Amino acid sequence: MTGRLLLKVLLFGFIAAGVGSMLHKSALSRAAALKARPAAAAAHAAPVKASAGVSQNTAVVYYFYTNTRCASCTQLEAYTREAVETLLSAGYKGWRVEFKGVNVEEPGNEHFTQDYRLESKAVIVQKFSGGKPLDWVKLDKVWILLGDNAAFVNYVAAETRQALDKK
Incomplete structure (x- = not known):
């Protein structure tokens, strides 16, 4: 019984470490994306370059x-x-x-x-x-x-x- 309990604890620890690693990478990625954004670019009205072949309206x-x-x-x-x-x-x-x-x-x-x-x-x-x-x-x-x-x-x-x- 203690062997099974030990195995469960180890598996849970492995899963928790994996999830923690993914969350950490995600947080770093979001922080980098936020840092890269210019502060003035908050409005959605900021247009982008026209796509090739886009016609009137x-x-x-x-x-x-x-x-x-x-x-x-x-x-x-x-x-x-x-x-x-x-x-x-x-x-x-x-x-x-x-x-x-x-x-x-x-x-x-x-x-x-x-x-x-x-x-x-x-x-x-x-x-x-x-x-x-x-x-x-x-x-x-x-x-x-x-x-x-x-x-x-x-x-x-x-x-x-x-x-x-x-x-």
């Missing part, structure tokens, strides 16, 4: 990802694409809406991480008018709604419409 619903992708990450992309292609493909109040998946680890795409203050995979709605970037919004609830396709798709469409309704 276009909203781009971006899904930003990295080389490492899990099943949830690919599902996030699929649901976001579905929202744009099924509920927004006809446009909205004079705005053309398009979907773009962007790997931020590919050469030339690194700037998106700073432009949108990305810390993980994310969905961003960016407005462009006449090729010039306007305001943008990060859709924070996509991870929470990932288990419900209909709620996810409706959320992305509703948030995109709300962003386009803002003057």
